[in-house]
Amino acid sequence: MSEIKRIPHCSHWGAYTLLVQDGSIVGVEPFAHDPAPSPIIHSVPEWANPKRQVPSPLVRAGWLEKREHSDRRKRGAEKFVPVSWDEATTLVADEIRRVSTTYGNASIFAGSYGWTNSGRLHHASSLLKRMLNLVGGFTRHVDTYSIAAGPVILRHTLGSSDACDGRANTLDTIAEHTETLVVFGALSPRTAQTEAGGIGVHRVESYLRKIADRGIRIVHVSPLKDDLPEWVDAEWWPIRPNTDAALMLGLAGEIVLAGRHARDFLDRCTSGADQLIAYLDGSADGIRKDATWAAEICGLDAESIRQLARRLVDTRSMLTVSWSLQRAHHGEQPFWSALGLASIIGQIGLPGGGVGYGYASLGGVGSPFNIGKSPAISQLTRPIDSFIPVARISDMLLNPGGTFTYEGKTHTYPDTRLVYWAGGNPYHHHQDLNRLAEAWTRPETIIVQDPMFTATAQRADIVLPATTSIERNDLAGNRRSDFVIAMKQAIAPVGESLPDFEIFNRIAAKLGVADGFNEGRDEMGWVRQLYEEVRQDAVERLGFEMPDFDTFWERGYARCPVRAEHTFLADFRTDPAAHPLNTESGRIVLGSRTLAGLGYDDCPPHPAWLEPAEWLGRGDASDLHLISHQPIGRLHSQIETGVASVAAKRNGREQAKLNPRDAAARGIDDGQTIRVWNGRGACLATATVTDSVRPGVLVLPTGAWFTPRDENGLEVAGNPNVLTLDIGTSQFGQGCSAHTCLVRAEAHIADQRDAFDEYQDKLVALATA
Structure with a gap:
């Protein structure tokens, strides 16, 4: 046997070294500088499994025969015909040309919601948009499934989304200065394993340990006790899901009732505070927002809320x-209410005080952040500005010519004829998948470019097999990572797959725009160019020296300039006039003139508690509130069959966690297969009975490979998005409302075979002509 080669690489779960022998990956070693590497990196060899990859360019038989006139309801059931790359790229180029010429470029939807890989060159979504911008443009999406309503309301009330993008107080200042920490939702190394564009060092756990060692009082507000590690000494407040805004407003109301609100800060640094105070003290609607009011809505203890309100000021x-x-109906409100509470307390801009969003939601949020340029290939200039909010895909496909609102303006859904999806899987991340399945029959042509034979690829007309990151050269880096990481090719491409850059370059050539697309550079030419842009910016703008490209490529990494011990809005607090925010008033907006003028009933002009469409406060006793959070063993549906993901399953299915009281009431035993359902769909999962879940709640992680198997559409792998609600958070933000979802559960007698493998084997057979 030959010697083992050590190949530096990076994925969304961090940097590592691949051990390669005789063309195969035989091991994975964590990055030497990472104190808390993710175990998911050991699943990376699964990317080379040919059973999961698309073997060659494929075209659905019916579409190949009739093109745009084919029977679209046969997507996902009809055989695929293998074709050459030349034929496949010709078909794609012809479709782009046909639709743009006949209907206009707005009828091309370049969905391609990211997370395809951490590489900055072969970032499928960016490359697709770069190519299409050279031939007239496309309809795009704005925001993300992870976070949409939050940035929209913060852009309006804080002037930017910095507070939820990793630019709020860094965790080192919280560990050093904070005395009372209230965690709404999760603050967990589980979600901090992942970072868009890769990450060099996972720091969240080390900061949490410093916080725990300092003896900071921590109040953890979540329906799930394990949203904070058990070794953190925290008080668990098992709140009713979707009611956090009420608790925040109740705390603020108690502070106002006691006359302890920060009048000077409110006068100097906010606008519209009088509207919020009138809502809190009840003068606006006759209902005082205090501890008693909040406790009834949230299912918490009123006296504990009163005591916490006093401590927050003290x-x-x-x-x-x-x-x-x-990610819930009226999802703007908990973000705005937290800002309102922090303003009432008056510690925004002080070290260890105020409010921040998304800590540990990704690995870099809260860590010292990169202040240099992040590597990225340009998408070039957009010729048209047609867009939809990211989670409104089904609405767009089902309602061409219909209208939607976003950030106070009215827009029109395009008449979508062509969908080109590169490096993404909406049959994982979109809500109400049965509704999506109907919407998916509307476009004339669907092109999917992906390494894996995903549920989305299975339902395409043309499938283009892209290499995974381990089969090509690239580099990783982003604005929340303190390293740029070399991503060297470790193995030969599997099957007939090609790198994303090469696929788009071939299509661009057939569209007559190859020169504009590649700018005379090949793969390594672009990798070098992207790195040199980062290095040049660091030295010219910041005086920070990074190694030259050859040194970087040989070593496998380079450090970036970072900012630590950052206090959000410190300069603004000191002098608001000299450091105005980009808002309607130049200050923090607690009462909005814009929203008052719009008159939306689902997004009022001040932070407010609004009942969601589905919640335990107005449900049947048999209802459970579904929480579909990120899994511990994978990212979304990526490496769903990897060792870390499989280890988190039971009996080949996802684990559905529920409280012992709820399990007993339904005759459900631990480890038993259960059916979870509502009016939108049904899925199977394996019950895990635990007191770490609040009564009335069922937890089913996202990412199970969508596997509907019988005539009734029963999903057998445990994909919660057959259940979730597909509505916008509000007319203003239009984010996804996945966490507003009531379900029921019952014991189910089922075949315990690995349904996933059985079903996937049948689908892979579709690739055989």
């Missing part, structure tokens, strides 16, 4: 709000 206090809270 001590240096910090509020953290996880991204998950805004």
Whole structure:
């Protein structure tokens, strides 16, 4: 046998070294500088499994025969015909040309929601948009499934989304200065394993240990006790899901009732505070928002709320709000209410005080952040500005010509004829998948470019096999990572797959725009160019020296300039006039003139508690509130069959966690297969009975490979998005409302075979002509 080669690489779960022998990966070693590497990196060899990859360019038989006139309801059931790369790229180029010429470029939807890989060159979504911008443009999406309503309301009330993008108080200042920490949602190394664009060092756990060692009082507000590690000495407040805004407003109301609100800060640094106070003290609607009011809504103890309200003013206090809270109906409100509470307390701009969003929702949020340029290939200039909010895909496909609102303006859904999806899987991340399945029959042509034969690829007309990151050269890095990481090719491409850059370059050539697309550079030419842009910016703008490209490529990494011990809005607090925010008033907006003028009933002009469409406060006794959070063993549906993901399953299915009281009431035993359902769909999962879940709640992680198997559409792998609600958070933000979802559960007698493998084997057979 030959010697083992050590190949530096990076994925969304961090940097590592691949051990390669005789063309195969035989091991994975964590990055030497990472104190808390993710175990998911050991699943990376699964990417080379040919059973999961798309073997060659494929075209659905019916579409190949009739093109745009084919029977679209046969997507996912009809055989695929293998074709050459030349034929496949010709078909794709012809479709782009046909649709743009006949209907206009807005009828091309370049969905391609990211997370395809951490490489900055072969970032499928960016490359697709770069190519299409050279031929007239496309309809795009704005925001993300992870966080949409939150940034929209913060851009309006704080002037930017910095507070939820990793630019709020860094965790080192919280560990040093905070005395009372209130965690709304999660603050967990589980979600901090992952970072868009890769990450060099996972720091969240070390900061949490410093916080625990200092003896900071921590109040953890979540329906799930394990949203904070058990070794953190925290008080668990098992709140009713979707009611965090009510608790925040009840705390603020108690402070106002006691006359202890920060009048000077409110006068100097906010606008519209009088509207919020009138809502809190009841003068606006006759209902006082106090501890008693909040306790009834949230299912918590009123006296504990009163005591916490006093402590928040008496001590240096910090509020953290996880991204998950805004993935719900009226998801703007917990983010705005937290800002309102922090303003009432008056410690924004002080070390260890105020509010921040998304800590540990990704690995870099809260860590010292990169202040240099992040490597990225340009998408070039957009010729048209047609867009939809990211989670409104089904609405767009089902309602061409219909209208939607976003950030106070009215827009029109395009008449979508062509969908080109590169490096993404909406049959994982979109809500109400049965509704999506109907919407998916509307476009004339669907092109999917992906390494894996995903549920989305299975339902395409043309499938283009892209290499995974381990089969090509690239580099990783982003604005929340303190390293740029070399991603060297470790193995030969599997099957007939090609790198994303090469696929788009071939299509661009057939569209006559190859020169504009590649700018005369090949793969390694672009990798070098992207790194040199980062290095040049660091030295010219910041005086920070990074190694030259050859040294970087040989070593496998380079450090970036970072900012630590950052206090959010410190300069603004000192002098608001000299450091105005980009808001309607130049200050923090607690009462909005813009929203008052719009008159939306689902997003009022001040922070407010609004009942969601589905919640335990107005449900049947048989209802459970579904929480579909990120799994511990994978990212979304990526490496779903990897060792870390498989280890987190039971009996080949996802684990559905529920409280012992709820299990007993339904005759459910631990380890038993259960059916979870509502009016939108049904799925199977394996019950895990635990007191770490609040009564009335069922937890089913996202990412199970969508596997509907019988005539009734029963999903057998445990994909919660057959159940979730597909509505916007509000007319203003239009984010996804996945966490507003009631379900029922019952014991189910089922075949315990590995349904996933059985079903996937049948689908892979579709690739055989």
